[in-house]
Ligand SMILES: Cc1cc2nc3c(=O)[nH]c(=O)nc-3n(C[C@H](O)[C@H](O)[C@H](O)COP(=O)(O)O)c2cc1C
């Protein structure tokens with residue numbers, strides 16, 4: 176499976192083309208919409224999210240609620256385009272001053288300066304339109320398709336907030352998938368810790384008041400993945416590495432860790448490695464899950480626990496020092512309308528990029544032209560490893 180996205184933040188629409196999905200898989204548009212609406216929410220977002228109402232239009236690859244095996248094409252209209260028609264239209268510009276006004280003061284922390292240098296854009300708008308995290312809506316659409324494939328196979332994925340602006344949620348590690356899902360969905364900051372929620376919201380308000388921004392950590396939990404998905408034989412088939420790369424590809428994400436992650440550096444082997452046990456009902460299982468569901472680039476069959484760290488949003492209402500690329504004079508960076516904290520929204524994005532990588536690995540490993548055969552093959556594999 177693979178997908179491509181196209182579209183600018185204030186352009187007409189975002190397009191996602193998903194290729195390689197099994198044929199005859201049920202696909203519900205409403206479930207994609209649910210994911211998109213969840214991504215739009217979360218405390219700390221700016222005014223743009225009040226303008227957009229992200230709903231998907233399926234324009235190919237699906238008939239009467241089932242995939243055909245042909246590419247699935249998903250369209251997401253940018254409602255804000257009506258305000259940007261002059262600035263973002265594809266036709267050559269005329270003499271209108273308003274249209275020709277360009278952005279020449281790159282924001283530290285965004286893609287502005289590097290993108291301008293790389294593509295030779297003197298108008299930084301040509302960079303920021305595509306580097307904007309608006310594109311994560313198109314990625315969530317692809318992930319929502321992947322989630323439907325996984326759900327049909329009994330695999331569930333949920334993302335929630337672990338830390339915002341230095342405030343870390345504390346919660347019982349034994350919380351079930353269903354509890355994590357319910358609690359995160361009820362929380363305005365999508366955390367599992369009711370007490371930390373208020374302090375997190377206060378931290379977002381404080382940052383906003385100061386014209387500043389804050390980041391955080393999000394966590395994704397996956398239940399129901401059978402052991403042995405992924406591979407140890409080549410770097411590019413190690414599933415934890417693929418997930419890590421995908422998490423890092425989310426705008427503003429700076430790192431990923433599985434299970435105890437970086438803390439492993441401070442622990443002994445006996446404190447890290449998850450002892451192996453067996454019972455007839457479930458087959459092999461681990462007595463702990465310190466490694467977050469991966470060994471040797473393959474799933475262990477334990478829940479996958481992966482964290483991603485998001486830096487603070489680069490656009491600041493109290494802008495940082497920058498250099499105007501026209502005059503070369505020092506200036507304050509340009510101020511674009513912005514979120515002050517997008518960590519809760521990013522939890523939904525990460526949930527969907529992880530889901531994509533899992534669905535992709537499954538369709539590579541099992542026969543996947545026809546969805547009923549894929550489902551049957553996974554059932555047989557689960558039984559095989561239970562008795563192994
Ligand atoms: C959901 C989400 C919303 C974001 N909103 C903004 C925003 O409003 N303003 C901003 O400057 N950056 C925002 N970002 C972060 C930038 O898109 C990101 O920092 C930029 O693309 C540069 O890429 P890098 O940080 O990965 O290096 C957001 C990121 C995510 C995931």
Ligand SMILES: C=C(O[C@@H]1CC(C(=O)O)=C[C@@H](OP(=O)(O)O)[C@H]1O)C(=O)O
Pocket residue numbers: 184221222223224306307308309310311312426511512513514
């Ligand atoms: C549009 C989205 O996020 C945008 C991501 C973003 C950025 O620089 O990454 C900047 C802001 O764009 P705007 O200036 O239009 O308000 C965010 O709103 C979205 O998440 O759908």
